[in-house]
Amino acid sequence: MYNAITTLPNRGDLLGTLEKSLNPTCDAGELVAVIVLRVQRLKDVCIEYGYTESDTIIEEFIERLHSCLRDKDYLARINTDEFALVLPGLKNQAQPIMAINKIQRTCCAPIELDGREIKMKLAFGSSVSPDDADCADALLRCADLALRDAEVGDLESVRYCEREASEPVQALQLETQLEAAINAGGLQACYQPIVDVETGEFAGVEMLSRWPNGPFGPVNPSTFVNTAEKSGLIMPLTLWCLNNGLRECGDWQAILPNVPVSINFSTLVLTDPHLPEVVLRALNLWNRDSDTLTVEVTESAIMANPETCLQILNQLHEHGLKIAIDDFGTGHSSLAYLKQLPVDILKIDQSFVTNMVDSLADRRIVQSVIDLAHNFDLTVVAEGVEDEETLDTLTLMGCQRAQGYHVGMPMPASELNAWFKGSPWELFNAPAA
Ligand code: C2E
Ligand code: CA
Ligand code: CA
Numbered sequence: 001m002y003n004a005i006t007t008l009p010n011r012g013d014l015l016g017t018l019e020k021s022l023n024p025t026c027d028a029g030e031l032v033a034v035i036v037l038r039v040q041r042l043k044d045v046c047i048e049y050g051y052t053e054s055d056t057i058i059e060e061f062i063e064r065l066h067s068c069l070r071d072k073d074y075l076a077r078i079n080t081d082e083f084a085l086v087l088p089g090l091k092n093q094a095q096p097i098m099a100i101n102k103i104q105r106t107c108c109a110p111i112e113l114d115g116r117e118i119k120m121k122l123a124f125g126s127s128v129s130p131d132d133a134d135c136a137d138a139l140l141r142c143a144d145l146a147l148r149d150a151e152v153g154d155l156e157s158v159r160y161c162e163r164e165a166s167e168p169v170q171a172l173q174l175e176t177q178l179e180a181a182i183n184a185g186g187l188q189a190c191y192q193p194i195v196d197v198e199t200g201e202f203a204g205v206e207m208l209s210r211w212p213n214g215p216f217g218p219v220n221p222s223t224f225v226n227t228a229e230k231s232g233l234i235m236p237l238t239l240w241c242l243n244n245g246l247r248e249c250g251d252w253q254a255i256l257p258n259v260p261v262s263i264n265f266s267t268l269v270l271t272d273p274h275l276p277e278v279v280l281r282a283l284n285l286w287n288r289d290s291d292t293l294t295v296e297v298t299e300s301a302i303m304a305n306p307e308t309c310l311q312i313l314n315q316l317h318e319h320g321l322k323i324a325i326d327d328f329g330t331g332h333s334s335l336a337y338l339k340q341l342p343v344d345i346l347k348i349d350q351s352f353v354t355n356m357v358d359s360l361a362d363r364r365i366v367q368s369v370i371d372l373a374h375n376f377d378l379t380v381v382a383e384g385v386e387d388e389e390t391l392d393t394l395t396l397m398g399c400q401r402a403q404g405y406h407v408g409m410p411m412p413a414s415e416l417n418a419w420f421k422g423s424p425w426e427l428f429n430a431p432a433a
Pocket of ligand 2: 206264296326
């Protein structure tokens with residue numbers, strides 16, 4: 001009946017307890033809420049930290065979860081990465097929302113482990129009886145559906161009764177708060193190392209933005225980049241990336257001169273005729289050489305407006321910037337088109353890389369991209385390298401560079417130094433300025 005690792009009740013026990021809470025003898029007018037929450041990418045945490053460390057992290061997480069509950073609340077672990085809460089005796093619909101907010105704040109605060117900080121990312125779904133359902137099975141199902149909506153929509157939390165209606169409201173809230181975050185320092189820059197597997201040297205970083213305190217807790221980058229694109233905030237976001245990325249890489253000058261930094265440029269930015277001017281101004285402001293900046297663009301971003309993009313990419317390339325095609329293999333660009341693009345780097349999409357050791361089909365795709373890159377005289381980077389075996393296989397296949405959790409997680413600039421020191425890569429052979 002009980003979950004072996006954590007001694008928490010399981011799904012069967014949950015349904016029994018929930019049924020009892022819904023018993024009509026409970027006080028009239030009182031509500032019972034069910035909240036299901038999933039720890040996002042728990043598997044990635046296990047891979048990154050190992051299973052023993054992950055158990056420590058989960059134990060700390062469960063302790064924090066308990067600290068958010070009242071005596072009469074009930075907690076079960078219904079899957080490896082999924083928990084369910086029953087909150088009986090509620091007075092109004094706002095109480096479960098406040099509980100979710102409290103859990104977000106408490107459980108997503110960094111967990112310290114061996115001097116490192118781990119932040120959990122959670123998705124929630126909730127339902128309330130009697131409004132949404134009045135039997136245990138149906139109420140849990142409503143909460144599960146809401147959780148699924150939250151995950152599909154990249155939202156932190158969805159209430160069953162608001163599944164449809166809440167979307168425009170949430171979108172508007174996200175826009176307003178994103179603008180404030182860009183302007184008032186609410187975003188964080190993380191840097192993920194890229195290494196050269198041929199020479200064993202550090203090859204640079206990709207800058208990835210984080211929004212840790214969005215309206216419903218941390219917001220997924222794909223979600224807020226999408227919001228920025230839809231709401232005219234993509235240029236301010238890109239400017240924020242340029243200024244922070246170039247400034248912070250400049251700060252490492254004394255330790256690692258001219259660290260190459262890659263920044264993601266999305267579709268709309270690539271059609272703005274002012275882009276080259278804006279980029280050059282930022283390079284100048286932070287006193288960085290243009291060949292230390294790589295612009296990452298996806299095939300689909302280019303194909304959305306090929307003529308304008310080509311012009312802009314050509315201008316950037318003429319000024320010495322490097323151009324990388326991101327997520328290569330997932331778009332529909334023709335090889336003939338690739339020939340016309342001023343490209344220096346191909347980044348093999350992680351969907352082909354993460355399972356390549358077990359999948360012959362993925363290995364063939366990866367080998368084809370590596371061969372293509374060599375034939376076009378391009379540097380090839382494999383993304384999503386999650387273990388040693390994948391790294392070794394890529395090296396044997398002739399892939400030059402690697403990026404992924406096995407090499408290094410995306411981390412704030414302040415942690416990069418510790419990563420350098422603990423890393424097997426020959427980091428300090430970077431050419432002198
Ligand atoms: P991307 O450019 O393909 O970035 C790589 C994504 O893969 C990042 O997700 C990174 O955290 C994740 N990743 C890195 N190593 C591994 C690994 O070993 N395994 C797995 N499974 N994943 C790995 P993230 O940070 O969530 O970013 C998602 C996407 O959001 C990025 O995809 C990029 O397209 C976009 N993005 C992030 N920051 C920015 C930004 O500042 N501006 C723009 N325009 N887009 C951004
Ligand atoms: Ca990228
Ligand atoms: Ca990518």
